[in-house]
Amino acid sequence: MVIWNPSSWLPQNHIRRVSTSHQTQLRRLHQKQMAGSIGMMLRDLNLETVESLPEDFDPTTLINDPLPPIANDASHINGVKSINGKEKPREIVLGRNVHTTCLEVTEPDADDEVTGEREAYMASVLARYRKSLLERTKHHLGYPYNLDFDYGALSQLQHFSINNLGDPFIESNYGVHSRQFEVGVLDWFARLWELEKNEYWGYITNCGTEGNLHGILVGREVFPDGILYASCESHYSIFKAARMYRMDCEKVNTLVSGEIDCEDFKAKLCLHKDKPAIINVNIGTTVKGAVDDLDLVIKTLEETGFTHDRFYIHCDGALFGLMMPFVKLAPKVSFKKPIGSVSVSGHKFVGCPMPCGVQITRLEHINALSRNVEYLASRDATIMGSRNGHAPLFLWYTLNRKGYRGFQKEVQKCLRNAHYLKGRLTSAGIGAMLNELSSTVVFERPQDEEFTRKWQLACQGSIAHVVVMPNITIDKLDDFVNELIEKRAIWYENGKLQSPCVASDIGKSNCLCVLHK
């Protein structure tokens, strides 16, 4: 039997804050315990008796009332009216703190466990919330999220704290992980984008932004003095990266379709011929779903005198990175071309309860990066440290069930339905644009915030869009268009008022205003 030696209670290490009286207390505790046995100690330390701590048990003495004072109510700050007041039109103003809606966390009453009141209250909050989610999910059209998934088979795993901390290819001692699933998913994507299994490195990210942050960082580490080029319709995370990483950045103009304008790209390249180029190529822009012409971007670089060892291309494939491979006419996203990295979101075309993404890059680039990282004693080449281990399970499950062929079918369905939507809009006299390789239908911004919010349309300036995802059926599109037509009759007083011109956003040929129809 192992004998318990209570002398170990005395802090022997260097702790500067141990006061003499504290040491005396510990000694008294020690003396009390000398008389005891392991059995007694265990009883003393038992979980059930944790409330009956000896008074002089220190340094772990706890403060008497742990409740911090309540701060002032701030629901009326910043000049915005409270929840129940009449709401102002929302503005995007950063750096504010407005409690438009807040489900306060409250301290349990002492008798809550007996009365069960707290459990009942929380269950009712969650039930109401679930109902609102059902309604909101039903009317969603504007964001590129596939809301159609059933992960019931995985709900048994929600009880585990699954964490793929650090690198997917370096196991940590933490055993509750899902790396075996993650690597399977990464292999699938590497194959999709034509990079050999032993030549890629990648990981499952928290969202598209993390993929972009990683891709641009790898580019910067490969070319520390490189200039970042990105079209002005690139996702805002690209410009966030430029600022975070202190990189010089050239914004390149776009065509009306939303694609990068390679004439302007060439002109911008010529300004910095002495510096390597790091280029973000959009495989589907956020607003118009425009696919930058990767081949033309590469040709432009070559023509301007940039050899392959002087540029790094990151492909932001947030949504379309998973759709393009299944469309014949699409410029192929492939590592057989001189590209450095591709990222795609997992919660978009695949569908997932929480945001996630996939980032694939060349192993050689990570070798370059990680030499630097090792010097800093970092354990990983990812942006985040702890990483959600459930996301790989969701992706693995869907990829296995659908396969490449299943995705092909869904891409087909989305492109057809997007064409259907554009057809219905234009036939109703509503100007609309649909890029050839896209399922994003762009049209005039509805005049009514409530309508926009009901259908959860994403808006920018005077345009809005619907992204046709696998869960968007023809029936839903019909409901939407019919309601839009009804509403427009009210907004424009049955044609007495003119609908706005959106030619500058979607092109004259797509605009159906008085001037352009």
Next chain:
Amino acid sequence: MVIWNPSSWLPQNHIRRVSTSHQTQLRRLHQKQMAGSIGMMLRDLNLETVESLPEDFDPTTLINDPLPPIANDASHINGVKSINGKEKPREIVLGRNVHTTCLEVTEPDADDEVTGEREAYMASVLARYRKSLLERTKHHLGYPYNLDFDYGALSQLQHFSINNLGDPFIESNYGVHSRQFEVGVLDWFARLWELEKNEYWGYITNCGTEGNLHGILVGREVFPDGILYASCESHYSIFKAARMYRMDCEKVNTLVSGEIDCEDFKAKLCLHKDKPAIINVNIGTTVKGAVDDLDLVIKTLEETGFTHDRFYIHCDGALFGLMMPFVKLAPKVSFKKPIGSVSVSGHKFVGCPMPCGVQITRLEHINALSRNVEYLASRDATIMGSRNGHAPLFLWYTLNRKGYRGFQKEVQKCLRNAHYLKGRLTSAGIGAMLNELSSTVVFERPQDEEFTRKWQLACQGSIAHVVVMPNITIDKLDDFVNELIEKRAIWYENGKLQSPCVASDIGKSNCLCVLHK
């Protein structure tokens, strides 16, 4: 009735890649459809008939076989033996791609839906995986994750794609979010760290690293030419931030306890008196659980001539940020002191299926940051764009159930059990260190990788640690210590061989090697 106008099928916008033959195809399709009605169109476009697409349906023609060629098997690359071969001791080598374990994603067979074979296969994989997670969860000691949670009440929400994209205080049009829960959780933490409701800004992050990346970024935006100071025992994400953000960084020495050495800090500060200071303060270091003396850090800054408008302090409270407020002797983490931000992990002391964290900063700092961000047309002041909407639900649920008082009890239990563990180790002649305010017990690294892996101990150099979390019972600690004692008898041949000296890691007074006992 709205008349369907198939002319809208013709792409009218500027698309450069449309070939003439493609346009001809579209026109043919158009002519075919002219004869039809909406009813026919709907049938044609019906989900069920998606396979029977007309041959000339273009631009959405899909490639015939979407399966990319299979890449080479890479399980033997990089000189590491395969799964079944004898394993080498693992090294932390970044930039590799080793498929030690991989659950391949395979393409479904055509008849899978009929035979149900695929479903059966996947169910068996998941059942085996669940069993391994149960076993791994049972034997986990080394990482600061509370594995004891029950979110059964929330499983009904797993069917929704919940995404709090962007800022918690700026609603997006995407309706399937949980901002009302997120703001409730943030309020709770702002109250804990004593910042008024209308003076804080914050968000729920993906992990502790994201909190640190955000805190250091805010510091850099407040002081663009500031020098980053962090003790060498800071989490590696701090040094990752320095590299990412291109900041000058001074590593400060630590005391043997792991705390920042303020003598050295003062010396380093004096080297850069002309530049503002951005300081990372550890509220619990990763390896030794040492709590930097926040008050001494502030005093050192003041004594060196740094006024409050010339420094920014970020508190990395990954684990202890939520424990310290409940310990009387602990230096208080409070925004009443001149600190800029505090971050804490949500999956650590609270416990959560996936990693998450909370970041709280002063609203005034975010105002400074967001002025710059707006110029870049970014929609948010967070690091990530899309954000996991389930994490706020988990945190809201636990905070509501436990309350400040519940956490206080758990902190009490952890500190007691950590003292118990240290006592059992030293009484068995195993040198161990436990910082006063910590539940992290540090001791000699076990000689046997298998043992380390079984108990999932985190190791660094010649030391290992156990972090006593709420789910670690006395029984589990007893099992662990008893097995360690048995194993040591084998490793050190019942005392014939000497156990290693760890005085340089945990201090002479804690070491129990031949020389120091």
